[in-house]
Amino acid sequence: MVERAGFEQLEQRERRGRFVTVNAAREVNAGPRTRRALRQGEQRAARDRAEGLDAEAGGAARGLEARGQRGRVDHGGFDRLGGIHGMCFRSGRVALSILFLPSLSPFMSNVRVRFAPSPTGFFHIGSARTALFNWLYARHTGGTFVLRIEDTDKERNSEQFLNVIYDSLTWLGLNWDEGPQVGACGGGAHGPYRQSERADIYQAYLKKLLDAGRAYEKDGAIWFKLLGERHEVYDEHRKKTVTKVKNAPALIDDRIRGRVERVEDEDFVIFRSDGNPVFHFVNVVDDIAMAITHVIRGEDHLSNTSKHVELFQAFGAPVPQFAHIPLILKQNGPGKMSKRDQGALIEEYQRRGYLPEALVNFLSLLGWNPGDDREKMPLEEIIRLFDLPGVNQSNARFDDKKLAHVNMAYLLAQPADRFVALARDYFQRTQPGSPALAAAPECFREVMLLAQPKIKGLEELPAYTGYLFAEDYPVDAKVREKVLAKGDPKARLGELAAALPGFDFSSDTTIEEGIKALAAKNALGFGDYQSVARLAVSGINVGPSITGLFRVLGRERVLARFGRFLTTIT
């Protein structure tokens, strides 16, 4: 079975291999879907080669995976400490395992990517994802992730704004190999990494353009000079006459869009009249000076790229590989997500107690997917699978419901100690005066573990657990009315109170047995006692299991709460 499947795949692969050049030649006319499929096919083949797999083994493994037999296919991952990369699979009576040395490519990569934010005081979802994709690509390839601060606009800078960037990246776990020195990150041979400190470099590069006759002064600013015939034309949109240049289109080799042509047909400013360089210039100069090999950024920069290509060429520098990733669209209404939009800021998720690893997982899936149905994945797995061909070309709409779901899944999966620590941290940050923090650590722990499987996010914790730490909890009037309307809750509570001293409070199970025995004795159900007891000890009708509540509160407090509640019933 296995050999057969593998054999078929091999034949197709060989055939495809021969057609690759044909397809590449056709690519100019191919639609986006075709282009992506082409890239993905090449990616698969490349991954097989990089992992040292021959086409047969790779094909057979994928064949098994495609038929939903992943449980029997076991990929080893790269072990960066020099372990063996292996793989084995089995189908029916045939078993096969392959062990091989990891390819050297991940260790010898010269991939250099950069994340180049501007310190505007905001760090939003879109920036975070751009940073993440760059970081993932660097980690996947064993390359270098550079952080560069684009602060050429003096109007908008401050030290405080820089911290927003550092804090957010650090919180997300996106450590940088080169960049401003902060904590354990930063340093590097291509510094300084703040553009405001690189003026001399920009002057040197400007001189190159000036000497080559590719820049000139006008109105106190310095302009980049395109090559070609000039003519005046009236621009309808800008309502003014502009000088157009008859220029050849710039070729943009984009790893996600394919081959894009765009004509840059107007000279543009590279130094403002105040003497400061502008974005297009510093961006290109720094990419050259920092030896950036792959420019991964939002698609909103695609139109700028023709300017950048012109500059790279004017400097005689190699043009990097571009990868313009799709934008994140706002949840409601038209347009891309911006700082103003609901849920746009990273610090908001930080504040609300979202798990950074959950946010990273969610963000990685916005515009990229591993090629199968997997969604919740450990970071190492995302790194292993992430690659540019897997990135979509269409924009993605942000969905906070799905993010909340992913976050809940992560919260649910936390080990007890970590969850309690997260909860404590959340309370300390948002409810410094809370009785929860004043409670004994053991008590705090028990309560939080009671809540862990029930809540959707840490932010629900204070409201969800408040009554467990204080005796002055409110009783919800509507709930009270509803619960008291059915049966004889007063009698049930009395019976339970009378039976409670005989209960074994050592575990949920023993408490449950106690209640069940009482219910059986009176020919009633568990629920007849549960609902009124819950109302009495919590004031509401939702929450952790009643047995857990009893256990954590302890017999005395439960009885006291019963007693107090009984006095309010006529």
Add this chain to the structure above:
RNA sequence: GUCCCCAUCGUCUAGCCCGGUCAGGACACCACCCUUUCACGGUGAGAACCGGGGUUCGAAUCCCCGUGGGGACGCCA
């Protein structure tokens, strides 16, 4: 207005390269089950190939044209 990018359920997406599938998964929504409330979990339902041409025995898939969405057009980044 000009230029560039994009198009599968309400949303994120698989499938597209290599044409033949009940067009698969997840979130959300609904129903049922589990149950001790609320969640979680389980089962199920509803839900999509933007339109029109072309190629083909056959098109979500290949080609063209529309339409729609997004982006860019600053001495912002």
